[in-house]
Amino acid sequence: xxxxxAERPAATAARPAFDVERVRADFPLLGRSMRGQALVYLxxxxxxxxxxxxxxxxxxYYEVMxxxxxxxxxxxxxxxxSAYEWGRAMVAQYLNAxxxxxxxxxxxxxxxxxxxxxxxxxxxxxSGDEVLISAMEHHSNIVPWQMVCEERGAxxxxxxxxxxxxxxxxxxxxxxxxRTKLVAVVHVSNSLGTINPVEEIIAQAHAKGIPVLxxxxxxxxxxxxxxxxxxxxxxxxxxxxxFGPTGVGALFGxxxxxxxxxxxxxxxxxxxxxxxxxxxxxxxxMKFEAGTPNIEGGVxxxxxxxxxxxxxxxxxxxxxxxxxxxxxxxxxEIPGVxxxxxxxxxxxxxSFTLDGTHPHDLGTILDQEGVxxxxxxxxxxxxxxxxxxxxxxxxxxxxxxxxxxxxxxxAGVWHAREVFR
Amino acid sequence: xxxxxxLYQQVxxxxxxxxxxxxxxxxxxRHAHGDNPICGDRIxxxxxxxxxxxxxVGFLGSGCAISTASASxxxxxxxxxxxxxxxxxxAAFHAMLTEDATPDRQAxxxxxxxxxxxxxxxxxxxxxxxxxxxxHAALRSDGAGATTE
Numbered sequence: 001x002x003x004x005x006a007e008r009p010a011a012t013a014a015r016p017a018f019d020v021e022r023v024r025a026d027f028p029l030l031g032r033s034m035r036g037q038a039l040v041y042l043x044x045x046x047x048x049x050x051x052x053x054x055x056x057x058x059x060x061y062y063e064v065m066x067x068x069x070x071x072x073x074x075x076x077x078x079x080x081x082s083a084y085e086w087g088r089a090m091v092a093q094y095l096n097a098x099x100x101x102x103x104x105x106x107x108x109x110x111x112x113x114x115x116x117x118x119x120x121x122x123x124x125x126x127s128g129d130e131v132l133i134s135a136m137e138h139h140s141n142i143v144p145w146q147m148v149c150e151e152r153g154a155x156x157x158x159x160x161x162x163x164x165x166x167x168x169x170x171x172x173x174x175x176x177x178x179r180t181k182l183v184a185v186v187h188v189s190n191s192l193g194t195i196n197p198v199e200e201i202i203a204q205a206h207a208k209g210i211p212v213l214x215x216x217x218x219x220x221x222x223x224x225x226x227x228x229x230x231x232x233x234x235x236x237x238x239x240x241x242x243f244g245p246t247g248v249g250a251l252f253g254x255x256x257x258x259x260x261x262x263x264x265x266x267x268x269x270x271x272x273x274x275x276x277x278x279x280x281x282x283x284x285x286m287k288f289e290a291g292t293p294n295i296e297g298g299v300x301x302x303x304x305x306x307x308x309x310x311x312x313x314x315x316x317x318x319x320x321x322x323x324x325x326x327x328x329x330x331x332x333e334i335p336g337v338x339x340x341x342x343x344x345x346x347x348x349x350x351s352f353t354l355d356g357t358h359p360h361d362l363g364t365i366l367d368q369e370g371v372x373x374x375x376x377x378x379x380x381x382x383x384x385x386x387x388x389x390x391x392x393x394x395x396x397x398x399x400x401x402x403x404x405x406x407x408x409x410x411a412g413v414w415h416a417r418e419v420f421r
Numbered sequence: 422x423x424x425x426x427x428l429y430q431q432v433x434x435x436x437x438x439x440x441x442x443x444x445x446x447x448x449x450x451r452h453a454h455g456d457n458p459i460c461g462d463r464i465x466x467x468x469x470x471x472x473x474x475x476x477x478v479g480f481l482g483s484g485c486a487i488s489t490a491s492a493s494x495x496x497x498x499x500x501x502x503x504x505x506x507x508x509x510x511x512a513a514f515h516a517m518l519t520e521d522a523t524p525d526r527q528a529x530x531x532x533x534x535x536x537x538x539x540x541x542x543x544x545x546x547x548x549x550x551x552x553x554x555x556x557h558a559a560l561r562s563d564g565a566g567a568t569t570e
Contacts (some may be wrong), residue, residue, distance in 0.1 A: 358485035
């Protein structure tokens with residue numbers, strides 16, 4: 001696909017250090033003002049901002065390439081098909097999947113989990129069987145399993161967490177039982193920031209022959225993932241959290257598992273032949289992609305990955321670690337701030353509460369100062385219940401955030417403390 | 422541009438700090454709970470209605486400053502009023518937060534009018550309305566409860 005080479009940003013030369021201002025210039029929205037000040041965007045765990053490279057790729061797709069994919073015999077359709085399939089191939093590269101055929105393009109990580117629950121889950125779960133999740137899952141990795149467990153008479157079991165917001169790994173061996181059909185855990189927690197020891201979980205589960213699904217939605221914005229090194233069986237991501245468009249995401253599945261699974265939805269694209277007596281299904285990955293796909297989404301996701309591929313990831317990781325350490329330190333200095341999630345290994349996510357101030361009031365005050373954070377339960381109500389809070393304020397950072405952003409956040413929290421003193 | 426002090430009026434900050442009627446009501450014959458599933462705000466409300474008069478009303482719960490202050494002010498305003506008067510106040514309050522017409526400050530009184538600024542913060546309108554929806558459910562006493570969703 002020509003798009004891959006032609007549209008890759010030219011700036012692939014080695015850089016001495018991470019240049020955050022140069023990265024910020026790639027994201028048009030970061031230049032806008034909010035309530036009279038420069039916008040500080042700290043809700044990256046909800047969705048990331050978009051590089052111009054990705055926005056332009058979608059724009060160009062519609063201006064010069066738009067056609068339906070996979071079936072046209074004319075050149076325009078072939079170009080659209082190859083742009084869309086290029087997007088899939090880029091995701092395969094970013095996740096180091098053995099082949100693009102093992103990448104199913106879906107609406108997002110939520111649909112990826114639902115796909116596995118509806119196909120693998122329905123096929124393999126019987127009465128008394130178990131699915132093992134963790135106490136820090138996003139609702140998207142709880143509810144699909146509850147639904148299929150209820151339908152199949154199976155049981156949902158939960159790896160507990162400790163007061164720092166880390167998995168209680170000592171509990172894991174006893175939770176991996178002969179009835180466990182799947183382990184489904186989050187790679188990086190959206191509300192706590194915890195990076196889970198997924199290698200250890202996979203090793204223990206595989207030793208007992210149990211496959212493992214990872215919800216990677218919060219991991220991939222912070223660097224490429226190697227599903228082969230992890231040896232995970234399924235890996236779900238959302239495009240919009242990794243600087244791509246909304247409405248598209250990807251599910252990696254090992255070929256043998258995907259081959260053995262029944263289709264997800266029925267319709268066009270996913271068939272080989274249809275008669276009223278018998279339908280045979282398309283090979284991977286089309287078997288799981290009924291209907292005209294989100295073509296612009298696939299193209300945009302490919303472009304966001306191509307943008308991410310030219311970054312110096314060790315430098316990004318150092319920059320994000322610095323933001324996390326600085327935000328943690330500065331927020332901890334404020335009397336009445338309680339950090340929720342203090343794991344030893346964390347992504348740049350800081351959840352906190354402020355005594356005497358409800359998170360929503362804090363969010364409104366910060367918004368007045370042009371600082372966007374998330375307040376609420378972050379679709380992790382069991383985590384809120386565990387920590388005994390109705391909600392938290394959450395600042396989540398991306399590679400384009402700066403220490404100056406942290407300073408604006410911290411000043412806003414001090415101000416909120418004044419208002420509600 | 423709406424200013425922060427338009428939202429967090431002194432009367433709102435003060436009622437949030439020291440909510441009035443923050444208790445169950447002995448001998449209550451009306452009860453409802455309300456929740457805002459997006460925020461996690463929860464309120465339980467009790468009222469004692471004799472004839473047509475709200476003799477006593479109280480609430481417990483946890484929520485943001487806007488919902489807590491709104492509940493507190495509401496209890497002080499509706500106590501001693503008839504059910505019909507309380508419903509008319511709810512209608513006027515709701516209109517103040519959601520409609521473009523100039524609020525009827527005379528009917529609302531200064532304490533309820535203090536919430537006029539909430540209108541400029543659309544994400545927070547539900548917070549101010551939740552206690553009133555809950556009161557409305559309690560007075561109907563169909564036990565259905567109130568929700569902002």
